[in-house]
Amino acid sequence: MILDLLFPNRCIHCNCIIDSHFIICTICFEQIHFTHFEYSQENNLKEKCKLLFPIENAYALMQFGKENLSRKIIHELKYKSREKTGKVLADWVTERLDFKNDRPDLLVSVPLHPKKHKERGYNQLHLFTKNLSDFYNIPHDHNLIRRNHYSKAQALKDKKHRLETQNTFTLTKSISNQHILLIDDVFTTGNTLATIAWEILKESNNKVSVLVMAMDE
Incomplete structure (x- = not known):
């Protein structure tokens, strides 16, 4: 008090x-520039993902413009130790997102490298994902995907280096017959999500959908 x-x-x-x-x-x-996307219908994010990997559904909460408030919110979450922002963003998602008859089986967030996790003190996606998991009663797994290489923040990379994600991620265990909802903060090139998606799709009868806090305009 x-x-x-x-x-x-x-x-x-x-x-x-x-x-x-x-x-x-x-x-x-x-x-705030909310997208008003429908998860199970065609939208800009799904069209972009289709160019990179087979996708079931896609949802972005906000538009991520150069000067808009959404960018400031994400940066507060990622770089200024405001972890509680993840809970607020999850609340905004649950007010807008209805999975209807195509619920995923498992929520999986994009991991940080252990060194980056230690530097930042938290993964900006963990609280966000946990709150979605609790609300929708869908299990989540923060450890299914392992990031193999340490790198500087995506925001500090040029486009060429952001595309260099080959062999960056691996699965920590075999998983099959699952509809995985991949969760990330911002969709830019989509290469990070594509790399993870293809690892998941190597396993038998898996499906992938995507949820991001924001997508580049």
Whole structure:
């Protein structure tokens, strides 16, 4: 209580004081570019994924523009130790996403390399994925995929280096006859998700869908 008075929670965009459970104020919330995609229907994200790997369904919560608020939200989550942002984003997803009759069997988030995890102190996708798992009552596995190489942040790479993901990921165990929902923060080139998807699709009768917090415009 005293800490709340001394260090009140503030909107990450306009800096006004807000409830401790929120990350932005109601006025700034109106500036977020939500996609309004339907998970089980054709959309821009699914079309982009189709060019890279066989995909069942795809969903992006927000558009990730160069100057928009969605970019600031993701950067707060990834680089400024605001892990609780993952829970807020999961709440926004659950208010909008209905799996209907095509529920995945397992939620799997893109992993960090152990060294990067130690540097950051958390994986920005773990709390997000866990909250989705709890809400939809779908199991999640943070350890199914292993990242084999340490690299600098995607945001600091040029496009050429972002495409160099060959042999970056492997499965830690055999899995078959599963519909996997791959979860990542931002879809840019799609190469990271494609690399993981093909590892999953090597196994017998697996299917892959994708959910991202945001996608590049």
